[in-house]
Amino acid sequence: MTALALARLPMMRLVRTRRAALPLLGWTAFALAWTLLARQRGAASADSALLGVYVPFVLPLVAYAIVSGALGGEGIVAATRPLSRFGASPRLAALATGLVATLASGIACTVLALLLVLAAHNSADPPLAHDLALTTYATLLAGAAHGAFFVLGSTLGAHGGGRSAALIANWLIGASPAWLSILVPYTHSRALLGGAPAVTLSEPASAWCLLGITLISLTLTSLRVRR
Amino acid sequence: MIDVKAVTARRAGVTLAPTTLALAAGRHALLGRPEDGASLLLACCAGEIKPRRGTLTVLGADARNPKTRARVGWIPLGVTLPDVLRVDETIRVARNLRGDPDVADAAAVALAPFGLEALARRRVDSLDPSEVRAVALAEVLASKSVSVVLLEEPFVSMAAPAALAIPRLFAEKKNTCFVCSTASAEDASLVATDFALFDRGRLVRIVAEAPLRPTREKPRIHIVTENARTLAAALAQHAEVEHLELSPRGVLASGSDVDALASAVNAAIIITEVDVIRMELEPASLESLRADAASPPPTPQPKEAAP
Numbered sequence: 001m002t003a004l005a006l007a008r009l010p011m012m013r014l015v016r017t018r019r020a021a022l023p024l025l026g027w028t029a030f031a032l033a034w035t036l037l038a039r040q041r042g043a044a045s046a047d048s049a050l051l052g053v054y055v056p057f058v059l060p061l062v063a064y065a066i067v068s069g070a071l072g073g074e075g076i077v078a079a080t081r082p083l084s085r086f087g088a089s090p091r092l093a094a095l096a097t098g099l100v101a102t103l104a105s106g107i108a109c110t111v112l113a114l115l116l117v118l119a120a121h122n123s124a125d126p127p128l129a130h131d132l133a134l135t136t137y138a139t140l141l142a143g144a145a146h147g148a149f150f151v152l153g154s155t156l157g158a159h160g161g162g163r164s165a166a167l168i169a170n171w172l173i174g175a176s177p178a179w180l181s182i183l184v185p186y187t188h189s190r191a192l193l194g195g196a197p198a199v200t201l202s203e204p205a206s207a208w209c210l211l212g213i214t215l216i217s218l219t220l221t222s223l224r225v226r227r
Numbered sequence: 228m229i230d231v232k233a234v235t236a237r238r239a240g241v242t243l244a245p246t247t248l249a250l251a252a253g254r255h256a257l258l259g260r261p262e263d264g265a266s267l268l269l270a271c272c273a274g275e276i277k278p279r280r281g282t283l284t285v286l287g288a289d290a291r292n293p294k295t296r297a298r299v300g301w302i303p304l305g306v307t308l309p310d311v312l313r314v315d316e317t318i319r320v321a322r323n324l325r326g327d328p329d330v331a332d333a334a335a336v337a338l339a340p341f342g343l344e345a346l347a348r349r350r351v352d353s354l355d356p357s358e359v360r361a362v363a364l365a366e367v368l369a370s371k372s373v374s375v376v377l378l379e380e381p382f383v384s385m386a387a388p389a390a391l392a393i394p395r396l397f398a399e400k401k402n403t404c405f406v407c408s409t410a411s412a413e414d415a416s417l418v419a420t421d422f423a424l425f426d427r428g429r430l431v432r433i434v435a436e437a438p439l440r441p442t443r444e445k446p447r448i449h450i451v452t453e454n455a456r457t458l459a460a461a462l463a464q465h466a467e468v469e470h471l472e473l474s475p476r477g478v479l480a481s482g483s484d485v486d487a488l489a490s491a492v493n494a495a496i497i498i499t500e501v502d503v504i505r506m507e508l509e510p511a512s513l514e515s516l517r518a519d520a521a522s523p524p525p526t527p528q529p530k531e532a533a534p
Contacts, residue, residue: 005323012311016350072310082309086324087297087372 006088006096010070010079014104020069024062028112031058035119047194049120050135054113055190056171059139062112063105063146064167067154070101075160076151077225094155094225098218102147109143110136135193138207142189145210146170148217149185155224185213228252228375228404229272234281241267244429245281250404252374254397256415257408258513259425265408266303266379268425272406273301273377285375297325300367300376304384306360310352314338317351318366325372337369338362340396342388361389368396375404382414394418412510426517445469446485447509448492451477454501461499465491479509 014020035049071079080093117135121128149166156162174186179199181187188206191197201209229250236243243264259265270276271283274291288295309317315334322333330336334347341361351359364385367373382390394417397405409415415422424432452458459478462468467487472479482488485508496503511519 002323005320008316008320009309009312012309012316016311082307083320083324084293084296085301085307086321087293087326088324089293 002088002092003096006083006093007100009083010097010100011104013072014066014069014100017069017072019073020066020104023065024108024112027058027062027065028115031112031116032119035116039120039122047125049116050113050193051190051195054116055142055186055193055195058112059109059142059189060146060167060170060186062109063143064150064163066105066108067101067147067150067163068160070097070104071151071154071160073159074154075157075162076154076221078159079154080225090225091222095218095222098148098151098221101151102144102214102218105147105150106140106144109146110139113139138189138192141207141210141214142185142192145185145188145213145217148214148221152217152221152224155221182209183213185210188213228286229406230282230284231268231272232282234268234271234278234283236264236267236271236276236278238267238270238276242428243267243271246430247281248423248430248433250406252402252404253421254405254419255407256419256422257406257425258410258412258415258422258516259408260410260513262427263410263425264428265410265423265425269377269379269406269408270303272375273299273303275301275303298372298374300364300370300373300378302360302363302367302377303379304360305356306363308351308359308363311350313348313350314354314362315347317362318369321366322370325370327371333369337365340368341365341386341392343386357384357386360384361386364389364393368400374402376406378405378407378418380409380411380414381407381418382409382411410513412513412516416510424516431517432519445481445483446488447479447481448488449474449477449479449505449507449509450492450496450503451505452501452503454499457499458495458501461495462491465495467491477504 031053034053038048038052076094076097077090080090080097083093084090113135114132117131121131125131149170150163153162153166154160156165170184170186173181174184182199182201188210191201191206192203192210197206231246231248233245233247234243235245241262241264246268257265257268267276271278272285272290274296277291283290285295286298309320312320318334318337319329322329335344338344338347343361343365346354346358346362354362364378367376381393397418405418407415407418421433421435423430424434450458455473455477459471459473462471462478462480467482467484468480468491469483470481480488480492482491492506
């Protein structure tokens with residue numbers, strides 16, 4: 001019951017405010033339009049749709065918008081303060097809020113990716129069911145990892161300004177070929193969806209890395225909030 | 228319930244000198260402006276600010292412990308409630324987190340004493356700050372778990388029906404420790420029965436009586452009436468009334484001797500036959516209380532009996 005009480009606030013922030021919904025709708029429309037235009041030119045495939053705009057831009061920005069929405073545009077401490085004043089452990093409240101943001105991010109990114117695959121799928125692609133299953137597994141992990149990474153960023157700065165720093169670091173470090181890039185979710189998301197592998201890691205290793213980033217980010221988020 | 232031992236703290240230019248204080252069940256006021264440290268000590272009691280030195284326990288435990296927080300109602304001036312939840316949802320979440328039993332009409336029960344039932348279905352982010360404070364206070368007073376209520380400036384930014392109900396509800400609720408921080412001696416005298424006076428970060432005095440007794444400041448009587456000018460004209464005839472002032476709701480009369488002043492006011496009311504809505508002795512101002520604390524006025528000597 002307490003877990004539900006703690007999760008209720010971030011869930012309602014996602015459902016009842018436009019902070020997450022408007023960017024989500026905007027990026028969905030943009031990604032679908034881009035994919036359909038590419039399809040008209042005969043240049044669309046599921047891989048190109050996901051690697052063209054989805055992985056580099058849409059996925060991180062949708063995850064960012066969802067985390068912002070779940071936290072009410074604040075840092076994690078301010079976002080959970082209304083709950084801790086009722087006696088909730090600040091760490092548990094931060095963990096519950098982070099989990100809601102992470103799950104919502106994973107689900108939203110997956111649904112969006114499935115729409116893109118459906119829109120871009122052509123006869124040269126693998127069977128649709130296989131494509132959808134692989135996309136679900138990869139984007140669920142990628143969306144969740146991005147969400148958790150941005151939640152961790154939200155522990156920094158007065159109003160969660162570290163979230164924006166995490167978004168930029170994800171792009172800059174993830175685009176570099178250095179070993180450091182395995183620390184950010186962008187590298188592994190790209191590798192799982194058919195792009196360049198992360199350094200020399202295999203696809204399953206990238207999947208484990210995404211799971212690791214998710215768990216470590218949520219744990220660090222909880223630890224960074226004082227008891 | 229609250230035990231403060233040699234506590235020092237600092238926040239945004241305000242420093243609290245070592246303070247020792249014990250507050251049991253009852254109604255207490257920490258009297259002083261924000262820069263005097265009264266609200267800083269209140270925030271320390273709420274676990275919002277960690278004391279730099281000393282020990283501060285609330286209900287026998289660290290004030291920052293979540294289990295302690297569940298039993299403490301903390302209502303600062305800028306209190307935050309879950310923004311997107313409705314008021315009834317907020318009260319249910321609060322009851323759940325505090326460990327109170329879940330009841331269907333929890334919001335109605337909590338809001339009724341303040342006459343704020345109409346707010347139950349409103350979202351918290353649609354309320355104005357005074358309504359948010361009133362809802363926060365209603366939630367705290369309805370909780371069975373809360374044993375300590377910490378309220379910053381009880382009558383500032385507080386919805387009018389709640390402000391009217393506060394003195395009565397505080398007096399009714401026994402076995403609870405109410406602590407208010409305020410810069411107004413008048414507000415303090417409405418909600419508290421003892422007063423800790425703070426001056427520039429120091430606890431200078433604890434008075435176990437309403438701060439209404441004579442100080443160096445001349446006593447003032449406030450008469451609330453609709454015929455203020457008629458009454459003022461009659462009061463001006465009395466030598467005991469040394470100063471007269473029209474207030475927005477009536478007349479303020481001051482003089483050196485409180486008994487003579489009261490007699491003059493009574494006589495003027497009888498002569499003019501004005502309807503008096505309320506008559507009260509104005510509390511001493513914060514400045515005069517501080518001046519007294521710095522150097523107490525000489526106690527009047529009993530008059531010698533005539534041979």
